[in-house]
Amino acid sequence: MLGGSAEESTGTPALPGDTRMDAALAALYDSSGRGKSKRRSAGLGASAPTVARWLGDIRTYFPSSVVQVMQKDAIDRLGLAQLLLEPELLDAVEPDVHLVGTLLSLNRVMPEASRATARTVVEKVVREVEERIAQSTKTAVTGALNRAARTTNPKLRDIDWNRTIQANLSHYLPEYRTVVPERLVGYGRKSNAVQRDVVLAIDQSGSMASSVVYASVFGAVLASMRALKTSLVVFDTAVVDLTEKLADPVDVLFGTQLGGGTDINRAIAYSQSLISRPDQSMFVLVSDLYEGGIRHEMLKRMAAMKTSGVQVVVLLALSDDGVPSFDRDHAAALGALGIPAFACTPDQFPDLLAVALERGDVGEWADRNTAGQG
Template identity: 30%
Template sequence: MTNESKAISVNRWRLVLGGMSDKSLEFSGDPDEIAMFQDMEDLLDYLYSRGQGDDVRDEGRSGGQGGSVINAAEWITKVRDLFPKQTAEVLECQALDKFNMTELLTDKKVLEEMKPDIQLLKTIIQLKHLMSGEVLQAALKIARQVAEEIRQKLESTIKRSLIGRLDRNTSSALKCSANLDFKKTIRRNLKNFDKASGQLILKDVYFSSRVKKHNKKRIIIAIDESGSMLGSVIYSAVMAQIISELPFADVRLIIFDTNIVDLSDHADDPAQTIMSVQLGGGTNIGKALAYCESLITTPCDTCVIVVTDLYEGGSVSQLMNVSKNIITSGAHLSFLTALDENADPAFDKTLGQLLADIGAFVGSLTPDKLGDYIGRIFS
């Protein structure tokens, strides 16, 4: 091992062991390298001293090129400057999830520098009550970015599933291969068959339309605000947006705990829905379902989807009675115990079985599978 590689190994071990080992294991290298490693150690101490019950922000440390006291904005900026990207992201996640550094999300500059992803958005939802003004606007921007990224991944698959089978009885002005009506085109052109060449000459090509626009289907989505449903809340909001853009879909969107908030006017704005979530409090599924029942006008063209873990804090008998009424009316009733990328539910299986026994669908779905499911209901 060369002296240079040995020095690098020693310096890395020193970062692992922390500042308490400074007397027995010193940084080595030229002055700039030593200063860089001392700065890296300050950043790690800022984070990991919390695990020992200390807060190094209250201690005066010497060494390094930076000051001995740093704030969250400086910390995250320096972490990204000094550590590889993957390492920086691990440190950021641990700062939020393990050491509860909530100040990372109450500083506009920090929020603007963090990588927008669904895990960050979940944390923002949990800490939203600490935000205001420009910080809250920065959080809303992140919600829009994450929601848009999810929409782009899912939109084509969901719309293709929901548009459903072609309406072969109506011609379409939209001339694309997906709408080509082979049977009608061949049948109408049989009179143009050229016996000499043995070829069918196509003088007219016919295309089929999709499901008729006036055939409205009401899709009521009720989202449980429980903390365990965070991922499902985010995906449900994006699904509502995608479905609301379809010509035959009439989306009604509510969120609930013991109270109900009707966000139907914002069904096309998932970020607004996500940032309207208020975690905490109880859960009254029966009350929310009764409100959903009041939105049903044409039962056979209505699908009620309740995204919930089924841990009912209200009256179970009310929930069962309303569920029976909806199913008896001819509307479709579904309880999704998870709607996210994993579809890994934790729910009240006893209540779930009771609801399944009366004819409700109870289960978890990934968002793309929800598109297939709704498409089958209305096919």
């Protein structure tokens, strides 16, 4: 109903509010020339004040979810990334995960005058993500670790009825059509000692921006739990260990550098050096598997890690962006090794953690719950 291509059938907008909405949309979407009215002059230009006014307009006329889409489209279609280095423009944007990814890709060229404002934008998004996922993650992990411990003298509320029935099938009484349990199996209650080691390895190539944000926040949440020993590394063609920064996921994100090449094999090799208790360890590789390193070495290392007893999972994406682009040959090769490779949303990740920490079948869980199976 709005836009140059609609005017032949609907006419120009009649109400002042509609006219301003039409102009805000035209500045972005008519600038490509597709369906653009000859009477229009669209585009945002290369002026920060002009863009700031446009950002203010779209926040006035559209809901937050639409504003985020339009901002992303403006960056992608009109090449406005460099303008985001200006503090006054950063103050006008609607923070979201995709904007954080763009800011992180500009991290190394960001002037000092913009850095504090950019950090504020990133921190706002991180805290919102943290609020969304922290409690569900802690609940899932705590429950999984408790269930992983078994006792033969459980309290009533801790009885694992499925395991108890399985353990007492020989005591089935046909006349009563029931099992008389001679031995109860229940969930144990472990101490606060470290029970599992978790290593997150995150691909920081440009296409993985949303996954980097979510994985960093998850890493910080897991690091806050004393029952887990959490390590986090990011990689392109080099590997950077950011474990010491896990107390603050914002510090983790500013320690990344989105873009560049990818050497997954090198990242796996470093991650192997962090694992000292294979049968009590979980390795999560977050990558689209477009390998720039040595393919057969990567697969060999992953197979060795799994054989040693490590619970290995490959996430092709950890985001809400839908089915990702990924190297299907590498995903299939990992699948043949018994290593599941699939996309996962942030809301699903706590359940995935629970299954993995209980040493459950992650591949079966992925088949039931996710899209983008490798």
